Amino acid sequence: MRVKVGIPRGMFYHDYYLLWKRFFDNLEVEVVMSPKTNRDILNTGVQACVDEACLPVKVFHGHVDYLKDKVDYIFIPKFISLYRGEYCCPKHLGLPDMVRHSIDGLPQIIDTEVNLRKSNRRLKKAVLETGRYFTNNPRKILKAFDEAYDKYKQYVRLMWQGVIPIDLVGFYDSQHLKTNENKNSYKKRILLLGHSYNVYDEYINMNLANKLKNRNIKVITTEMIDEEIARYYALKLPKRMFWTHGQRIVGGAFSLIEKKAIDGVIYLSAFGCGLDSVLMDLVERKAKENQIPYTLLTIDEHTGEAGLNTRIEAFIDMLEWRDGDETNFPTHG
Numbered sequence: 001m002r003v004k005v006g007i008p009r010g011m012f013y014h015d016y017y018l019l020w021k022r023f024f025d026n027l028e029v030e031v032v033m034s035p036k037t038n039r040d041i042l043n044t045g046v047q048a049c050v051d052e053a054c055l056p057v058k059v060f061h062g063h064v065d066y067l068k069d070k071v072d073y074i075f076i077p078k079f080i081s082l083y084r085g086e087y088c089c090p091k092h093l094g095l096p097d098m099v100r101h102s103i104d105g106l107p108q109i110i111d112t113e114v115n116l117r118k119s120n121r122r123l124k125k126a127v128l129e130t131g132r133y134f135t136n137n138p139r140k141i142l143k144a145f146d147e148a149y150d151k152y153k154q155y156v157r158l159m160w161q162g163v164i165p166i167d168l169v170g171f172y173d174s175q176h177l178k179t180n181e182n183k184n185s186y187k188k189r190i191l192l193l194g195h196s197y198n199v200y201d202e203y204i205n206m207n208l209a210n211k212l213k214n215r216n217i218k219v220i221t222t223e224m225i226d227e228e229i230a231r232y233y234a235l236k237l238p239k240r241m242f243w244t245h246g247q248r249i250v251g252g253a254f255s256l257i258e259k260k261a262i263d264g265v266i267y268l269s270a271f272g273c274g275l276d277s278v279l280m281d282l283v284e285r286k287a288k289e290n291q292i293p294y295t296l297l298t299i300d301e302h303t304g305e306a307g308l309n310t311r312i313e314a315f316i317d318m319l320e321w322r323d324g325d326e327t328n329f330p331t332h333g
């Protein structure tokens, strides 16, 4: 029987799942994922986690709890830094320890430290450290990672070409790519801004991206903006932003707002996120300066779908009315 590694479907899952899954597959390790977030997972996570945590961290606890009796290991890397001189949110750094503290009966946690603050060479160290749980052959580990990384880069390039990640049907399991992307002309283009674990978790955001698409809106997300372009625009801030994901969100938004390439911005934020409270203000100011409509949706475990629907409907209606009489409608819903 093959060793089983659990990957919780939360936090950086949406960014790196493909890379991790291929890597473990190449090492002949069986990967078990938790299902998409549902009511049980959310409730379990809320009960297990400390009250002060943000919603995505609570949800992550629920995913770990789901996996704990089904696998030999759970993969929860400790993300400190993904780029030279930059940092991740401290909650990513403390995630393995928070989980250990809050959930009983866990299998061994693979909490490899990813810290590229000083040099990218540390990535190799992290890869080897993870692979050694399953083999003592460093060549096999590095080969498994290189192949997985190549595949991951294809995925990233596809997003930069304009495909929203939730439409990459079958990408993870097949070389043959299909997308659900509707190529018809869209009525409006909306930048759906926020952390990947808020934007792509359809349960906690109440299927927001698909709600917009059903109104014939082209949805653009941070991951679809070329990272180099986002970084270039983030440099326009008076002070360098040292949060990697802050750079992506703010720089990506600035690039589309300045080029007037979008009709509106929806910032999806998790209640209790300190990072978002800074980022959303920067984006809102830039949107105002450029007369691009902007609205903020804050989600937590108590958010009701009816209220969210009303906000979205009102925002889209406002965008459409502006076509007829732009001067009479404010840019902020």
Ligand code: SF4
Pocket: 054, 055, 056, 057, 089, 090, 091, 092, 195, 270, 272, 273, 274, 275, 276
């Ligand atoms: S960036 Fe915000 S939402 Fe993400 S883990 Fe940190 S506090 Fe939570």
